[in-house]
Amino acid sequence: MRAEDRHHTTRGLLLPAIAEGLPSDTSPSGRWWVDVGLGDALYDPVPLVQGAYAQGPMRFGMEAVEPEGLGDWRLSHDPSGWFTGVLLVDRPVEMNVFTQRHVTDHTCESLPEWVDVLKSEFDLSFDDVPDEAMAALWTSVRRTHDEWLASRQSA
Structure with a gap:
């Protein structure tokens, strides 16, 4: 991947969703990572705030990615899960990106x-x-x- 593309890709296992405008004590910015189909992951949204989060029997971590890293956020999955983590590129995309991926993933x-x-x-x-x-x-x-x-x- 070219360095200039590291924050602009939609390539990967999933297209995570970010909910905004929902401030709380745990997410003062009101930004949340919402699971839209990871399978064995989040029970509830996780704040886009660096930290560790317990949900049911599982533990997750959220961390900002270093400027030279790939993506903007990393969700670390519980060791009992089927994947170790997911990188998130924090930028809006048009709905057609989801549609294109759905067609690719289901045909x-x-x-x-x-x-x-x-x-x-x-x-x-x-x-x-x-x-x-x-x-x-x-x-x-x-x-x-x-x-x-x-x-x-x-x-």
Whole structure:
């Protein structure tokens, strides 16, 4: 990533949302990181204030990223979670960014297409993963996704 792009990317696992205008004792600025789909992460919004936060059985950390770092904020995940942390670029984006990502994230119809998206969008490499393991993972992902779609349609 070019240095001039480090605060302007929408590339990554998710597009986090920031809520503003909600000041409180824990967030005098009124700015909050709102979980819009991390899965096993936040129960409640976390203030965009450096600190440690307990939610249910999990512990999270919020820290400002150094000027030479990538992004503006880092959410550290509880050690029991499936990821270690998430970087946040603190800038507004248009709704079409979410729409484009949703289309990309939900239209893979084949294993090669899915792997290409994972490589290009998330910088993931699967060079050392056997083809059989990738095929099994793809089958599991598709089955889980199809079950989820079916549950949404019947709800």
